[in-house]
Amino acid sequence: MTYEFTTEDLKEIEKIKSRYPEVKPATLPVLWIAQNRFGHVDPDVQKLVAATLDLPEAHVHGVATFYTQYYKEKKGKYVLDVCTCLSCQLCGGYDMLHYLEEKLGIKTGETSNDGMFTLNQVECLGACGYAPMLQITNDKYVNNLTPEKIDKLVDSLKKGEEPSYEKMEMPLRKNN
Amino acid sequence: MSTVDWKNFEPVLIPDIKDLHKIDVYEKNGGYQALKSILTDKKKWADPKSVVNEVKEANIRGRGGAGFNAGLKWSFMPPADGGARYLACNGDESEPGTFKDRKIFEYNPHLFIEGALIAAYAMEITSIYVYIRGEYLPYIKMMEKAIEDAYDKGYIGKSIFGSSFNVDFYVHSGAGAYICGEETSMLESLEGKRGYPRVKPPFPAQKGLWGRPTTINNIETLSHVPAVINRGAQWFKNIGAPTHPGPILYGISGHVNKPGVYELPSGIPVIDLINEVAGGIRNGKKLKAVIPGGSSTPILRADQLEGITMDADSLRTVGSMLGTAGMVVMDEDTDMVDVLWRIAHFYHHESCGQCTPCREGTGWLEKVLLKIKNGEGEVRDLDLLLDVTTQMEGRTICALADAAAWPVRFTINRFRDEFEARCKKSVHALA
Ligand SMILES: Cc1cc2nc3c(=O)[nH]c(=O)nc-3n(C[C@H](O)[C@H](O)[C@H](O)COP(=O)(O)O)c2cc1C
Ligand code: SF4
Ligand code: FES
Numbered sequence: 001m002t003y004e005f006t007t008e009d010l011k012e013i014e015k016i017k018s019r020y021p022e023v024k025p026a027t028l029p030v031l032w033i034a035q036n037r038f039g040h041v042d043p044d045v046q047k048l049v050a051a052t053l054d055l056p057e058a059h060v061h062g063v064a065t066f067y068t069q070y071y072k073e074k075k076g077k078y079v080l081d082v083c084t085c086l087s088c089q090l091c092g093g094y095d096m097l098h099y100l101e102e103k104l105g106i107k108t109g110e111t112s113n114d115g116m117f118t119l120n121q122v123e124c125l126g127a128c129g130y131a132p133m134l135q136i137t138n139d140k141y142v143n144n145l146t147p148e149k150i151d152k153l154v155d156s157l158k159k160g161e162e163p164s165y166e167k168m169e170m171p172l173r174k175n176n
Numbered sequence: 177m178s179t180v181d182w183k184n185f186e187p188v189l190i191p192d193i194k195d196l197h198k199i200d201v202y203e204k205n206g207g208y209q210a211l212k213s214i215l216t217d218k219k220k221w222a223d224p225k226s227v228v229n230e231v232k233e234a235n236i237r238g239r240g241g242a243g244f245n246a247g248l249k250w251s252f253m254p255p256a257d258g259g260a261r262y263l264a265c266n267g268d269e270s271e272p273g274t275f276k277d278r279k280i281f282e283y284n285p286h287l288f289i290e291g292a293l294i295a296a297y298a299m300e301i302t303s304i305y306v307y308i309r310g311e312y313l314p315y316i317k318m319m320e321k322a323i324e325d326a327y328d329k330g331y332i333g334k335s336i337f338g339s340s341f342n343v344d345f346y347v348h349s350g351a352g353a354y355i356c357g358e359e360t361s362m363l364e365s366l367e368g369k370r371g372y373p374r375v376k377p378p379f380p381a382q383k384g385l386w387g388r389p390t391t392i393n394n395i396e397t398l399s400h401v402p403a404v405i406n407r408g409a410q411w412f413k414n415i416g417a418p419t420h421p422g423p424i425l426y427g428i429s430g431h432v433n434k435p436g437v438y439e440l441p442s443g444i445p446v447i448d449l450i451n452e453v454a455g456g457i458r459n460g461k462k463l464k465a466v467i468p469g470g471s472s473t474p475i476l477r478a479d480q481l482e483g484i485t486m487d488a489d490s491l492r493t494v495g496s497m498l499g500t501a502g503m504v505v506m507d508e509d510t511d512m513v514d515v516l517w518r519i520a521h522f523y524h525h526e527s528c529g530q531c532t533p534c535r536e537g538t539g540w541l542e543k544v545l546l547k548i549k550n551g552e553g554e555v556r557d558l559d560l561l562l563d564v565t566t567q568m569e570g571r572t573i574c575a576l577a578d579a580a581a582w583p584v585r586f587t588i589n590r591f592r593d594e595f596e597a598r599c600k601k602s603v604h605a606l607a
Contacts, residue, residue: 019346020368021260021386027368028351032310059369066370069310069352086272086471087429087504089518123354123522124272124471125311128429128502129436139313165314170279171436172187175194 003048009033013052023053027063031070040071068122069138076111076118078157081135084121087128096132096145097121103154116158130168143168180416180443180485187439188403188423189396190283197318199325202286208331210405211290214297215337227298231401234409237420239276240266240357240394241470241499243488246401252381253389256300262390263296264366264380265306265398267315268350268357271579272471272522274502276425277395279437281308281315284399285322289345291401292393293331296343299391303344306395307362310351319347354526358574359392361528372528373574396425417443417487420498426486428454430505431461442498443485446476450505461507465591469499471519472579474586495586512591513598516583517545523580534577537568541584553599558588 005013016029030053034045041049041064050060064070071079080100084093097119101107104117111118127133130143140163142153153163195201202208214221221227232247253261265288269277280288292304308316323345326332334342348366350356356365360374363385384390400422404412413421424442426449429435433455440453446466450456457463463478468486474496476484484490488498506515524538544561547553565581572578588595 019344024368025348025366028365029349032349032351062370063368067310067351067353069350084518085522086467086515086518089515090430090504090506090510123525124270124274126269126275126278126309128273128275128504129427130275131429131435135311138311167282168436170190170283170438171434172438173190173192175192 001044003034003038003045005033005037005048005052009037010052017053024055024059026053027055027060028067031060031064035070040074042071042073075137077116079118079120079137081120081122081125081138083123083125083127083131083133083135085124085128087124088131088133091131092145093132096134096147096150099147099150100154103150117154127168136162140164141166180441180445182440182444182448185415185423185439185441189287189399189425190279190437190439196284197282197286197322199286199322199329202284203329206406207286208290208329210402211293211297211331212337214294214405215339215341224298224300227294227405230409231295231298231404234400234404234412235419235421236397236400236404236412237422237488238394239396239400239424239500241271241472243420243498246393246397249381249393250295250299250391252379253299253391254382260303260386260388261299261301262385262388263292263299263301263304264359264362264385264390264392265292265304265395266357266359266362266392267306267308267312267319267395268354268362269312269395270309270354270357271500271502272519273429273467273504274427274470274500275429276427276437276500276502278312278315279425280395280399281312281318285319286326287402288395288399289322289326289331291398292345293336293343294401294405295391295393295398297341301343301391303346305346305348305366305385307348307350307356307366309356310349316347316349323347354522355528355574355576358576361574362392363390370528372530373576375573416441417485417489419489420487424486424501426453427500427502428505429502431458431507431510432456432505433458443487443490446481446484446486446503449486449503454505457505457507459507461509463505464508464510465506465512467504467506467583468496468501470502471504471522472582473497473499474582475590477590480590512587512594513545513549516587517542517549519583519587520545520580523576527576527580531572531577533568534572534580537564537577538580540564541580545584548595548598551598553595555596555599557599558592558595561588 046060050057082097132145133143228250236246237243332345355361356371361371365371380390480494520542524542527538529535565585568577568581
């Protein structure tokens, strides 16, 4: 498939390039723009990024494959990244992962047949005090997971409703 | 016995002021006055060096994990030669158990921006980048907004406060890689490459971003700077533990009733932090173990904690470290074999693979621990694990290999019975 950036994307890319003394540093941000536009950065998208920045394809490919957040292939509409790292493990992260496997009828790493959900297990997401938790498609965090909270989440995602930013209070503060 | 008066401590990094993240509110509460002072008050601040000296005197020990005196690090920058110089602010925050810098992005972004600007002036830096892990999308947006507002008000840009100081400030988002928190890996990532740590020397102060002098500091470290400028080094040194002074953002997770981030002085007794601040162990259980400052810091048994406080010196006496002050608390039901296997899995997953001892070593640690966890281990596997750790430490480009080795060494040494029991089980089963 051939992909193209929109005029707005290209304008944004020019802005990004102006932040650095050379063009290479734009690789990560432009891969982000591409992934936000096309939903993934498969080899064809990597080609587009390389051509747009006039950088070798091998370089863009090397970068895209080094970082876990770039999707190297098409994923489900919602990617659920469940943290099972240290603090989440202690607080039931694996239980949540297994609950989701059962609920969605897929194994970790798989995408559901209807293309709605991809389920992953990930390393610490910097939300350890709110464990267990998951992240939806590189965006919102859902904290302090329970089976009930997962039920509600999956139901609303099926309706296309994404949760909003969940602000986690600092316990000693009262005036938030 | 601790003399640290943590109960009456007034937060400095995250004071309880509504909407402090908004630039107007920050200004109304004395924001950007430290920056103004160093740029305009020539009686107090003769030159950039005087700022470096004050910060050095305060002894702000790096909050990114290594605990190095920030001002001392700044003094390593070579004299300005008219070319580009960089400050790279480390907001990668990926060490398991660590979730504190995000509170600064959310609640007090301008404090961090002001601290970074002061650092830039002190080191005659021309551009600042803040590297934020890609998963922190909301915080990346918050920081972009805060930086835009500071540009609009003239705190960033050209002739700040009418002085000859010019500086630019940009956000750079990561994309999922723990290793990019290591300072030279972060520089590679900023340069648009895979995050392979660089061989040192040359150190970043000599050859950093694009071969130019660069200083790397953690977000919290830089956020301490404005108060040091406003209130003086002596004020900072009087807070908390004398050799590791100042407020700290403690992140507490695991089996406590009230997990979260708390701003308190350094040197608070570990037991007070768990029982009084974080509300004690969940479900009335007993405390079993604590990882004091992120997954790489050596684990401590509950019986080792008597009289131990949260600062480098005190933790060293029991063979651990303060690290990122991200404390992970474990109750009596915790299975140490499972925990250690999960930590080993993390480091294996995150090793960049450049160095053989790290690439192979982390793999071995995980594999052997999985075997033990599955009840198929033998007691001699424990010695194999310890042997692997000695072959990893100090033999690699970056400290990830050490970070992976320490938990294995210390968890096995401090919970040897538990590991042996799991191994013996299989021997009996086979007999
Ligand atoms: C494997 C590894 C990961 C690291 N991750 C982080 C991180 O996420 N955030 C951070 O501030 N420092 C991290 N560090 C420490 C940095 O290399 C560096 O020491 C620190 O950012 C310097 O800032 P400071 O002196 O203000 O602490 C890491 C170090 C290693 C070896
Ligand atoms: S020690 Fe490990 S993570 Fe660090 S450079 Fe070597 S292989 Fe990469
Ligand atoms: S361990 Fe899950 S967010 Fe840190």
